[in-house]
Amino acid sequence: xxxxxxxxxxxxxxxxxxxxxxxxxxxxxxxxxxxxxxxxxxxxxxxxxxxxxxxxxxxxxxxxxxxxxxxxxxxxxxxxxxxxxxxxxxxxxxxxxxxxxxxxxxxxxxxxxxxxxxxxxxxxxxxxxxxxxxxxxxxxxxxxxxxxxxxxxxxxxxxxxxxxxxxxxxxxxxxxxxxxxxxxxxxxxxxxxxxxxxxxxxxxxxxxxxxxxxxxxxxxxxxxxxxxxxxxxxxxxxxxxxxxxxxxxxxxxxxxxxxxxxxx
Numbered sequence: 001x002x003x004x005x006x007x008x009x010x011x012x013x014x015x016x017x018x019x020x021x022x023x024x025x026x027x028x029x030x031x032x033x034x035x036x037x038x039x040x041x042x043x044x045x046x047x048x049x050x051x052x053x054x055x056x057x058x059x060x061x062x063x064x065x066x067x068x069x070x071x072x073x074x075x076x077x078x079x080x081x082x083x084x085x086x087x088x089x090x091x092x093x094x095x096x097x098x099x100x101x102x103x104x105x106x107x108x109x110x111x112x113x114x115x116x117x118x119x120x121x122x123x124x125x126x127x128x129x130x131x132x133x134x135x136x137x138x139x140x141x142x143x144x145x146x147x148x149x150x151x152x153x154x155x156x157x158x159x160x161x162x163x164x165x166x167x168x169x170x171x172x173x174x175x176x177x178x179x180x181x182x183x184x185x186x187x188x189x190x191x192x193x194x195x196x197x198x199x200x201x202x203x204x205x206x207x208x209x210x211x212x213x214x215x216x217x218x219x220x221x222x223x224x225x226x227x228x229x230x231x232x233x234x235x236x237x238x239x240x241x242x243x244x245x246x247x248x249x250x251x252x253x254x255x256x257x258x259x260x261x262x263x264x
Contacts (some may be wrong), residue, residue: 017171025093025170033087034094036080041185041200043203046136048129049196054155059115061110067122071195073103073190074123083176083184087162088142091127091167091174096243098123098169110166113149113256120169125195127174128164130186133199134176134247135163135233139184143175150255151228153262160213161229162251180205207235211248218259225255 053064077094098120099102107121126258134141144165154161165174178184183202188195216229231248 002144003241017262018169020179021171021173025090032090033081033083034091035075035082035084038080039186040080040187040198041082041183043201043204045199045201045205046133047196047198048132048158050125050129050158051156051194052125056108056115056150056152056155057076059084063106063108063117063121067107067125068190068192069103069105070098070107070120070122071126071190074098074126077189078126078186079188081186083139083178083186085178085181085183087178090185091130091177091192092170093173110147110149110151112126113151113254116152116187124164124166126188127167128159129188129195129197130176131165132163132211133186133197135211136201137184138180138182138207138209139176140179141175144178145172145174146249146251146253148253150253150257153255153257160211160231161216161227162249163211163231164254181201193211201226206239207237209233209235218255218262220259225257225259226252227255228252 046055046096052068074095077096081089081091081094100119104120106117106119109116109118109121110124111118131141131144145167147164147166150161160178166172167174182205185200186197187200188197190196210240212232212234214230214232217227219228228251230250232245233248234243234245236243
């Protein structure tokens with residue numbers, strides 16, 4: 001019997017999951033939002049941004065430069081996307097498969113816990129941003145996959161560790177469902193140094209959200225470095241005054257770097 005890490009078994013599993021997801025999505029295509037709107041909705045709920053370039057020594061700078069091209073191509077399908085009541089936003093349903101024929105370039109991808117080069121690499125930065133924006137709203141995150149490893153030490157990190165969303169076409173997706181009566185919109189700006197985005201709404205919600213990181217730290221265990229934290233979502237209902245908090249997730253994963261690289 002082939003081991004789980006055997007290349008043949010991995011190939012069969014990977015392509016089988018992609019085929020199953022394609023059939024599944026075709027059967028439920030009506031749930032996905034396809035609308036884009038140039039004019040922003042009136043209420044800005046949250047803005048965030050992250051740098052294009054990072055000081056990750058094993059990664060060629062060219063891959064970050066290529067990422068700008070890849071992000072530009074993806075944003076043609078994402079910028080201004082509106083999520084109407086009852087509809088679901090799917091990252092891959094909007095962007096499609098990133099291929100060289102479409103103009104996508106080699107960029108940084110994470111494959112089985114290791115940094116590699118792959119066509120369309122760098123789109124995870126966009127998925128991370130969208131997920132972070134959604135956590136500050138009443139949108140429901142119906143599919144999100146976390147990174148299995150912490151690949152690089154922080155460099156100009158703008159959001160808490162463990163708040164990202166890894167994506168792999170097409171079976172690891174980021175999906176947001178709108179169970180509210182309002183319409184939401186995603187808008188982005190991209191320049192040579194930064195990707196920025198905002199989440200807009202057709203009306204100002206009664207609830208204001210923010211996300212808090214707790215219990216962050218590094219642990220040496222069996223000569224390996226692990227990182228941990230917990231993320232909580234808090235909301236304040238501006239009409240009733242009600243305040244509530246809920247645990248979003250605990251993070252605990254293996255680091256691919258040493259403690260002396262952390263720079264604490």
